[in-house]
Amino acid sequence: MKRISNSLFWRLSLFFLIILLIISGVFIYTTHNSSLIYSQETSQKLNRSLAERVAKFTQPFINGSINEKEVEDLFHNVMVLNPSVEVYLLDKEGKILSYYAPFGKVKLGRLDLVPIHRFINNKEEFIKGEDPRNPGIQKIFSAASIKNNEQTVGYIYIILASEEYTSVIDMLAHNYQIKLATKAVFITFLTAIIVGFMVIWYLTKNVNKISVAVNRFKQGDLKARIRLQSKGELSVLANNIDSMADTIVSNINEIRSVEKLRKELISNISHDLRTPLTSIQGYAETLVLLEEKLDKPTKIKYLNTILSSTQRVKKMVENLFEISKLEAQQVETKKETFSINELLSDMVMKFDLMAKSKSIDFKINMAENNTLVFADIALMERVFQNLLENALNHTPAGGTVLISIEKKATSSIEVTIKDTGIGISSEELPYIFDRYKKGAYGTHKGTGLGLAIVKKILELHKLDIKVESELNVGTTFSFRLPVYS
Numbered sequence: 001m002k003r004i005s006n007s008l009f010w011r012l013s014l015f016f017l018i019i020l021l022i023i024s025g026v027f028i029y030t031t032h033n034s035s036l037i038y039s040q041e042t043s044q045k046l047n048r049s050l051a052e053r054v055a056k057f058t059q060p061f062i063n064g065s066i067n068e069k070e071v072e073d074l075f076h077n078v079m080v081l082n083p084s085v086e087v088y089l090l091d092k093e094g095k096i097l098s099y100y101a102p103f104g105k106v107k108l109g110r111l112d113l114v115p116i117h118r119f120i121n122n123k124e125e126f127i128k129g130e131d132p133r134n135p136g137i138q139k140i141f142s143a144a145s146i147k148n149n150e151q152t153v154g155y156i157y158i159i160l161a162s163e164e165y166t167s168v169i170d171m172l173a174h175n176y177q178i179k180l181a182t183k184a185v186f187i188t189f190l191t192a193i194i195v196g197f198m199v200i201w202y203l204t205k206n207v208n209k210i211s212v213a214v215n216r217f218k219q220g221d222l223k224a225r226i227r228l229q230s231k232g233e234l235s236v237l238a239n240n241i242d243s244m245a246d247t248i249v250s251n252i253n254e255i256r257s258v259e260k261l262r263k264e265l266i267s268n269i270s271h272d273l274r275t276p277l278t279s280i281q282g283y284a285e286t287l288v289l290l291e292e293k294l295d296k297p298t299k300i301k302y303l304n305t306i307l308s309s310t311q312r313v314k315k316m317v318e319n320l321f322e323i324s325k326l327e328a329q330q331v332e333t334k335k336e337t338f339s340i341n342e343l344l345s346d347m348v349m350k351f352d353l354m355a356k357s358k359s360i361d362f363k364i365n366m367a368e369n370n371t372l373v374f375a376d377i378a379l380m381e382r383v384f385q386n387l388l389e390n391a392l393n394h395t396p397a398g399g400t401v402l403i404s405i406e407k408k409a410t411s412s413i414e415v416t417i418k419d420t421g422i423g424i425s426s427e428e429l430p431y432i433f434d435r436y437k438k439g440a441y442g443t444h445k446g447t448g449l450g451l452a453i454v455k456k457i458l459e460l461h462k463l464d465i466k467v468e469s470e471l472n473v474g475t476t477f478s479f480r481l482p483v484y485s
Helices: 008-046 050-056 068-081 113-121 163-218 233-289 296-327 340-357 377-393 450-460
Strands: 086-091 096-100 128-130 138-148 151-159 336-339 361-365 372-375 400-409 412-419 465-470 474-482
Touching: 008 138, 050 138, 050 151, 068 086, 068 096, 113 128, 113 138, 113 151, 163 233, 233 296, 296 450, 336 340, 340 361, 340 377, 340 400, 372 377, 372 474, 377 400, 377 412, 377 450, 377 474, 450 465
Parallel strands: 361 400
Antiparallel strands: 086 096, 086 151, 128 138, 138 151, 336 372, 400 412, 412 474, 465 474
8 A cells, every 4th residue: 555655645735734834934024024114114204303303402512512411401301201212412424422322332433424314305215224332233213413503513313212122122023923923833734734635635636546547457457548527737648648548459459460360371371381382292202202103294294383382482482571571661662754554564465474374355455645653663563463463363264354544633643453353242352451361362372462562562652552342243453653744
């Protein structure tokens, strides 16, 4: 049984849970920073005029010197009104002249005036400035210039959140973050369990269905299919697996069929070879044993029988090699332009003697013009040879074999070979071009490979062959050849 840790359902569940926890952490961090900035910006806007009011009602400088009494009262009043702030008195170059803060804690002697000028000149911008007690730390502040006879002689600089106040805020914020994180993690966990399990179950149920169907097919159930009704990538995957399964089953059936045909071929070849080999052996033994007793005509008769049987065996082997090379795609067509009239005339001369010996009327109707075609002349000669041999072998004495050429269009001609032989039954007609098939039409001498070779050669030329036949009436083969232009 598959381990739970290897289950796609649980792995996806864990993945989504981790993602949700990360999102929760980012959410908490973002929320905390946003709320902190919001609080600081609100505090600065509310207390923006604090330094301006202090500067308006205070004159900390007399004749360019610090008014100690005025400054002390200033700091005292601010401390009473808002103990969370820190007040600093700066000269016009930003040097800290006096301050209200714990002694020894102020570490900066001079402040950058750029944020102070921006604050004074821009009434809406959220600005942070230097913290004299913590160099490098930016804090919210309020600032105002101190003028004497319209001349700036210094600045009031007020930190709106003192170090002690900030420490308390940080502690409270830390506690708030812990509480918020606890709630967020708890809610996230529940959400992941409820929503995540439902979504992942919906997504993985089809995966499980695919896995079950594939496993059934693997165990030998060749009819097992997925048949998903939903849409999406998994449906495409399921359809592809189903198509692959159909292809595998088709290939298996084809292999079984080929294996069956192979056994039939071996049986047919064994039978066909046994006859001529037995004849060769028998007549050869007779010649050896009765050489002195046999007259010359009888010896010649026996030798001719041995010769014809040998030629028959040779032809069987040649056909086997030829069909094997064609099926292995080891034959390449060498197309050229040639006269179809001349080729058929040569074929008629070649088979005329065979036709006369069987008292068959062998005719040819050719086109008036010398038609040029574009094909492999050697392979086409093999096609005509096989078709004519079939026609002559299956036509009884007194019958007719007719070859005709008819121009069907400017780009092709149709070649027809028609006989008045025994014909082919409607049951066998669809299979006569199959390799190894040998029915009533193949009861004559041969291996049943002749028509299969014809079919393969024409397929190499990307041509189709048609056949029409009727028992005891005759058979007609026809195909078209491209005309050379």
